[in-house]
């Protein structure tokens with residue numbers, strides 16, 4: 001997280017650039033300066049900045065469409081490989097997912113259309129020539145927007161095309177089965193991409209590996225969500241954990257860290273109600289900056305999202321994802337903390353799901369059909 005710089009906020013979404021993106025820009029400048037002098041260096045940096053502005057507009061295509069369905073997006077981050085909009089959640093209604101997914105590539109089509117109206121000639125440059133500064137900036141930008149639209153429509157997760165495909169399949173097969181089919185198609189596309197990469201462009205091999213892994217993780221997550229629907233959160237939450245009082249010293253927190261190996265410590269007041277959470281990272285940072293005598297209350301993050309003990313596991317997972325926190329507290333009727341759900345809970349449930357033979361049930365947990 002600390003590797004990203006906030007550069008502004010648009011309609012409630014914080015725009016961040018990853019430090020590697022800044023390094024990437026510097027590298028573009030230096031490489032082009034060495035090859036073609038100062039004009040070439042500035043020209044290339046300007047092109048990359050405009051290109052990434054188009055990528056940002058693409059992401060805002062997703063973000064504004066999602067907002068129309070009541071889904072907010074806390075962050076959008078620019079990386080050298082593209083933009084990542086962190087939507088609070090992806091709607092499982094296939095019509096909504098379809099529109100959110102397709103909105104991004106449509107933005108690129110629209111930009112290319114406007115540039116063509118302005119006189120861009122997309123027939124001159126081909127993909128290999130976008131680096132060529134003798135071709136006008138307008139032509140290159142139009143070509144690259146068409147490329148972005150097509151590339152994102154490759155029918156594989158995490159590309160937009162994967163979501164479009166799932167949404168199209170979901171109306172016929174249901175969400176879980178549609179995800180599984182879309183994931184298989186995505187893995188097949190990844191293999192083809194990797195093979196193509198072996199012959200023509202090694203960079204494609206990395207993209208292929210990334211796409212292959214993303215497809216299986218998407219299928220896992222969806223199957224997991226389906227399986228955890230209706231399972232009481234009390235079945236899977238961590239009940240044995242150490243909690244810290246807000247006025248404890250940080251050295252006591254370090255003791256607890258060493259003795260339990262726990263990654264996140266809920267902070268509870270005198271009657272057991274949660275008032276915050278102290279993660280391992282926060283603790284280590286606070287020891288460095290505030291010293292071991294500082295209080296837990298000064299180092300913790302003030303909000304531990306909580307959910308009632310009668311909620312279901314998929315509600316807990318959804319909250320964990322939406323709030324982007326390391327842990328969720330589970331409270332009883334009087335508001336006291338009785339359990340926590342963390343990313344380790346998810347990892348554990350995935351392992352259990354993998355291991356369970358079809359039709360076998362452990363507690364309320366079974367393997368859903370088709371997973």
Ligand SMILES: [Zn+2]
Nearest residue numbers: 104105152160
């Ligand atoms: Zn997109």
